[in-house]
Amino acid sequence: MSEAGGTDSTAAPRRARTSKHRRIAEQLLNAIESGRWRPGEQLPSEEQLATETASSLGTVQRALRNLVEMGVVERHHGRGTFVSGARAQERQLRHFRFTADGGTELLPVYFNILDIEITRDTGPWKDFLQDPTDSFVRIRRLVSVNKEFEVFSEIYLPEHRFAELATMKTTTLDGVSIRDMLAERFNAPTLNIRQTIVCQTLPPRVTRLIGQPAGCSGIVWTICGMTYRDTPITWQRVFVPPSDRVLEMGAAPLGEGAGRR
Amino acid sequence: MSEAGGTDSTAAPRRARTSKHRRIAEQLLNAIESGRWRPGEQLPSEEQLATETASSLGTVQRALRNLVEMGVVERHHGRGTFVSGARAQERQLRHFRFTADGGTELLPVYFNILDIEITRDTGPWKDFLQDPTDSFVRIRRLVSVNKEFEVFSEIYLPEHRFAELATMKTTTLDGVSIRDMLAERFNAPTLNIRQTIVCQTLPPRVTRLIGQPAGCSGIVWTICGMTYRDTPITWQRVFVPPSDRVLEMGAAPLGEGAGRR
DNA sequence: GGCGTCAACTCCTATAGAGGACATTGTCTA
DNA sequence: TAGACAATGTCCTCTATAGGAGTTGACGCC
Numbered sequence: 001m002s003e004a005g006g007t008d009s010t011a012a013p014r015r016a017r018t019s020k021h022r023r024i025a026e027q028l029l030n031a032i033e034s035g036r037w038r039p040g041e042q043l044p045s046e047e048q049l050a051t052e053t054a055s056s057l058g059t060v061q062r063a064l065r066n067l068v069e070m071g072v073v074e075r076h077h078g079r080g081t082f083v084s085g086a087r088a089q090e091r092q093l094r095h096f097r098f099t100a101d102g103g104t105e106l107l108p109v110y111f112n113i114l115d116i117e118i119t120r121d122t123g124p125w126k127d128f129l130q131d132p133t134d135s136f137v138r139i140r141r142l143v144s145v146n147k148e149f150e151v152f153s154e155i156y157l158p159e160h161r162f163a164e165l166a167t168m169k170t171t172t173l174d175g176v177s178i179r180d181m182l183a184e185r186f187n188a189p190t191l192n193i194r195q196t197i198v199c200q201t202l203p204p205r206v207t208r209l210i211g212q213p214a215g216c217s218g219i220v221w222t223i224c225g226m227t228y229r230d231t232p233i234t235w236q237r238v239f240v241p242p243s244d245r246v247l248e249m250g251a252a253p254l255g256e257g258a259g260r261r
Numbered sequence: 262m263s264e265a266g267g268t269d270s271t272a273a274p275r276r277a278r279t280s281k282h283r284r285i286a287e288q289l290l291n292a293i294e295s296g297r298w299r300p301g302e303q304l305p306s307e308e309q310l311a312t313e314t315a316s317s318l319g320t321v322q323r324a325l326r327n328l329v330e331m332g333v334v335e336r337h338h339g340r341g342t343f344v345s346g347a348r349a350q351e352r353q354l355r356h357f358r359f360t361a362d363g364g365t366e367l368l369p370v371y372f373n374i375l376d377i378e379i380t381r382d383t384g385p386w387k388d389f390l391q392d393p394t395d396s397f398v399r400i401r402r403l404v405s406v407n408k409e410f411e412v413f414s415e416i417y418l419p420e421h422r423f424a425e426l427a428t429m430k431t432t433t434l435d436g437v438s439i440r441d442m443l444a445e446r447f448n449a450p451t452l453n454i455r456q457t458i459v460c461q462t463l464p465p466r467v468t469r470l471i472g473q474p475a476g477c478s479g480i481v482w483t484i485c486g487m488t489y490r491d492t493p494i495t496w497q498r499v500f501v502p503p504s505d506r507v508l509e510m511g512a513a514p515l516g517e518g519a520g521r522r
Numbered sequence: 523g524g525c526g527t528c529a530a531c532t533c534c535t536a537t538a539g540a541g542g543a544c545a546t547t548g549t550c551t552a
Numbered sequence: 553t554a555g556a557c558a559a560t561g562t563c564c565t566c567t568a569t570a571g572g573a574g575t576t577g578a579c580g581c582c
Contacts, residue, residue: 081563197458
């Protein structure tokens with residue numbers, strides 16, 4: 001693990017403030033975050049990590065189990081431990097999706113980028129994203145849900161980390177999930193979210209865009225996205241017009257066996 | 262553990278289909294579910310459980326850690342392991358709450374029961390609740406959010422388990438959180454939920470009740486509640502009129518250290 | 523009574539080791 | 553060539569043990 005850089009942080013300090021398995025998890029998290037292993041790549045084996053961190057197998061296993069819970073890595077019996085990729089769709093689905101009635105059928109969604117710009121506008125995103133320069137990348141999109149109705153979405157990201165986005169051609173992002181792209185190209189998977197909803201009259205600029213009558217009520221849905229270490233990365237606001245289609249907000253199943261019956 | 266009744270389910274079967282720590286967790290879950298220990302009560306110590314289940318400390322600890330994640334028990338260093346009570350408010354708050362803008366200030370909520378009845382009506386709740394007799398207890402309430410606006414809520418519960426509810430005086434439930442009551446009186450804490458929202462014109466019967474103009478749009482919010490073993494217990498539909506107040510849908514933090522920075 | 527000390531009880535962390543189960547790969551045989 | 557087989561690498565489970573750390577209550581002392 002010494003490649004991870006700097007002093008060996010698993011060395012027991014004079015007065016350990018955290019447990020060893022936490023330190024190991026923390027250290028692996030650092031390495032993954034810094035791109036030491038890319039999404040989909042395999043981590044060293046338990047045994048190897050144990051010798052590298054001078055700890056026993058059980059301790060390493062506990063650290064790894066913890067990372068699994070956080071959604072950072074995946075473990076496969078007999079194969080190995082891998083950095084969770086953007087392909088971990090189940091986790092994405094967990095967050096939210098549009099479904100037909102009953103929640104059985106998942107509706108397809110098509111993205112269409114309007115613009116990508118750097119803005120210094122202030123708003124609720126400023127407090128959440130905490131960009132040192134108070135400058136943000138804003139992506140505005142029209143999202144078509146099953147070609148039945150449209151939804152307007154704007155995403156704000158801290159410029160100091162995602163400035164590169166503003167230089168990208170909008171066409172390269174068309175049809176792509178922003179979250180997948182952040183995970184793959186910026187090593188910033190969305191691991192956790194906070195979301196709020198409000199029912200309000202939609203602003204005229206929005207109703208015009210999504211082809212709804214002026215003064216129409218709708219849902220204003222705010223999604224704050226966080227990556228490793230609960231670092232805020234996205235502040236997204238989605239304007240949803242009235243419709244029969246159901247918006248499903250998935251809750252995470254808890255515990256090892258919470259999913260099964 | 263032999264008090265838990267029946268054959269000792271921790272005995273290793275000829276061909277173990279699950280791991281021992283899972284069996285232990287399962288068994289403790291059964292005991293808690295059947296009221297062997299009430300919410301707030303203390304479980305036997307790790308050591309005692311280990312001898313009772315003829316397993317080692319580490320195995321019992323793993324089972325207990327699992328139950329903690331599922332929200333079934335709480336452990337306190339130096340004190341013991343306790344069945345999670347309805348007082349585990351953090352878990353409740355995790356689910357959803359109304360807040361003032363910014364999500365900082367939590368708005369108080371006042372319940373007012375309209376009626377409690379047994380119904381054989383069919384609807385989406387039928388598929389979810391799976392009552393063998395297709396009979397349900399329905400509780401309808403008016404909920405005042407900070408005395409600013411009102412919300413209409415109807416909850417359906419399977420009759421075979423909650424028939425007793427229909428015999429209760431509405432006044433005994435006034436002002437009480439249904440979820441807390443289910444946890445305390447029926448030993449059925451809400452451990453997990455699935456929720457969906459739709460923006461639609463509210464039905465006239467609802468707008469009349471909550472003092473909104475006819476034809477008014479609003480959020481129809483459906484919350485499916487589950488208890489131990491993901492057993493469905495509540496199907497709730499809430500009608501929320503337009504307002505500036507924010508509905509916050511909490512997501513569970515994942516992993517042991519997901520909360521900290 | 524108030525206060526400190528101590529013992530008992532609890533959970534928490536960590537170790538070393540054994541064996542099992544699953545996946546992959548390469549080799550050998552029919 | 554196709555299939556059986558073995559070897560290897562990996563995670564998974566479980567055991568037994570040791571010590572540390574937080575909590576509580578009893579006891580004795582001032």
